[in-house]
Amino acid sequence: MWMRKLERSDLTTIKAKKGWLKMHLILFGPPGAGKGTQAERIAKKMGIPHISTGDMFREAAAKKTELGFKVKEYMDKGELVPDDIVVRVVEERLKQSDCEKGFLLDGFPRTVFQAEVLDRILERLNRKVDAVINLEVGEEEIIRRLSNRRVCRVCGAVYHLIFNPPKVQGRCDKCGGELYQRDDDREEAIKRRLKVYLEQTKPLIEYYRKKGILVDVDGNKSIGEVEKSIEQILKEIKD
Numbered sequence: 001m002w003m004r005k006l007e008r009s010d011l012t013t014i015k016a017k018k019g020w021l022k023m024h025l026i027l028f029g030p031p032g033a034g035k036g037t038q039a040e041r042i043a044k045k046m047g048i049p050h051i052s053t054g055d056m057f058r059e060a061a062a063k064k065t066e067l068g069f070k071v072k073e074y075m076d077k078g079e080l081v082p083d084d085i086v087v088r089v090v091e092e093r094l095k096q097s098d099c100e101k102g103f104l105l106d107g108f109p110r111t112v113f114q115a116e117v118l119d120r121i122l123e124r125l126n127r128k129v130d131a132v133i134n135l136e137v138g139e140e141e142i143i144r145r146l147s148n149r150r151v152c153r154v155c156g157a158v159y160h161l162i163f164n165p166p167k168v169q170g171r172c173d174k175c176g177g178e179l180y181q182r183d184d185d186r187e188e189a190i191k192r193r194l195k196v197y198l199e200q201t202k203p204l205i206e207y208y209r210k211k212g213i214l215v216d217v218d219g220n221k222s223i224g225e226v227e228k229s230i231e232q233i234l235k236e237i238k239d
Contacts, residue, residue, distance in 0.1 A: 023048065023102040023234070024127055026109075028205065029135035030197045031190065032142040033219045034226065038135065039106040041227055046234070048102035056089050056108075057081060067092070083114065091121045112203050131237055132208040133230055135219035139194060146190050150179040 023046060029035030036052075043050035061072035067088055074081045081089075090108055093099070109115040122128055137145075148161040154177030159166050167173050183189060208214040217229050 022100075022127070022130075023237075024122070024130050025102070025104045026129055026132045026208075027104060027106050027135070028132065028201060029219060030137060030142060030201075031193050032145040033135040033137045034223060035106060035135055037223060038226060038230060039104055042230060042234075043104045045231070046102065046104075048104055049098050050104050050106060051093055051099075051108075053086065053090075053107035056093050060089050060092070083111075083117075087114065087117050087121070090118070094121060094125060109204065110200055112207050115204055115207055129208075129211075129213060131233070132214040133233065134205060134214055134216045135226070136216050137219040139191070141220050142194060143187055143190050146185045147181075147187055149185050150181055152177040153180055154178070 027035055027039050039050050057071050057075060060068040070085055071081055071089060109118050150159045152172035155172060155175045157172050157174050159179060166179060170179050172179060205214060215233050217226060219226055
């Protein structure tokens with residue numbers, strides 16, 4: 001069961017805003033919430049593209065357009081891509097034909113400003129966000145998940161000491177490389193990341209909650225249980 005059951009008014013609002021052949025979704029979640037895993041599963045089951053800012057940036061850079069060169073310049077420097085460029089990349093992506101039947105946005109918007117711009121972009125495309133799924137996971141659980149992650153120095157394979165441990169402690173199953181803990185997976189770094197995330201997303205969550213299209217999902221459960229909760233939400237929206 002998800003944390004905040006959809007009220008009748010929420011369902012009415014969501015249903016009134018959508019054409020029932022398409023779904024345009026946004027997925028929120030803090031680091032370690034399993035957002036990427038759920039996004040891939042939802043998008044695959046619904047037959048809609050999973051669009052992440054990272055994927056969009058890499059795609060734009062690969063195309064070697066003027067915009068792509070600008071994106072690559074910031075990525076190569078390890079700097080955040082400015083809002084005006086992010087918005088242009090998102091708009092270009094949403095105009096592609098595979099987004100006509102719907103999409104799932106992951107990693108965008110990150111600010112209320114970006115959310116407002118997204119609304120204007122979708123209005124021009126004669127579309128609207130149908131639902132925003134907010135994965136909620138407690139701080140202790142996030143620290144448990146991320147602090148137990150290990151990465152192979154050689155091939156980059158990812159392990160988890162609890163959920164997916166290597167066969168030989170400290171060694172990669174695939175290549176035998178040394179496993180290490182990333183700096184941003186240490187407890188203090190995780191707490192800083194969570195603080196930034198909460199500061200950024202709190203206004204966004206309220207923005208979409210006021211629109212009546214945000215649903216909180218208990219992300220503390222297993223991957224399968226969280227997936228079932230999201231599926232049930234989407235079924236209620238469609239019914």
